[in-house]
Amino acid sequence: MRDLGWILLYLLTVVGVTLIHQPLYLLIGLVVVILFSGSLRWRLLRKALLSMLLFNTAVSLGYLIIALLRDEFRVEYLILINVRVLLLVMLGFWLSARINFANALRFSPTLTFLTTLAAGQIRLMSRIINDYRAAFESRCLKRPSWRDRSRLAVVQTEAVVEQSHHAATEIGQAMRSRGVFND
Structure with a gap:
């Protein structure tokens, strides 16, 4: 039952993260997740960065090109989407390293x-x-x-x-x- 509680907390956290639009708060959340990851922190962070590299690079470049063409570029938005995705991916890896899904479900x-x-x-x-x-x-x-x-x-x-x-x-x-x- 404890594993199911982690899944529910994860789902609530994902919803909460998508509702936050301040990069500073997302960075604080990322630091908290990294700190709570314990001995796995650097492995999970590396895994998260590598797994999102291609997708986020494509999305960021797409945004950059379109925003520059429209003269609407905002570096804060670029930081926001990248930090949000990193936090969500890190949360997912942290959860999957922490619980047994078959047991939870x-x-x-x-x-x-x-x-x-x-x-x-x-x-x-x-x-x-x-x-x-x-x-x-x-x-x-x-x-x-x-x-x-x-x-x-x-x-x-x-x-x-x-x-x-x-x-x-x-x-x-x-x-x-x-x-x-x-x-």
Whole structure:
């Protein structure tokens, strides 16, 4: 029941964070989350920064270009959206490192089932990515160029998307046959 309480607190916190429009308060929240992360703080922060890097760079550049073209650029807004996303991602990683989702959702057989499926898919996709990376590294005598690593990323993405599509189809059929969906 304690894990379910953390999930509910997380959901309330996410709503609260989206209602805050002052970057200073979001920064204070981020510092609090970092401090409460204990020994995991730097690993979680690094993971959060890396996971949001591509998305936030694209969004920030898009905002920058449009705002400059319209002569409406506000650095405060750019800081606000980036700090908010970092705080939300950090909260998500902190929660997932802290609780057992299957245990928290055991009150509902359907949610437990979905959680188990999601965890299995995450492990499967991680294994596919690690297998591709290991195969790639075992075939290289020296450090691969940025172009070669980019090609690997494209191939990994294609494999993960293909596997995800196949798995989603199979899982959807299995869930429908077990009565999870009422269609």
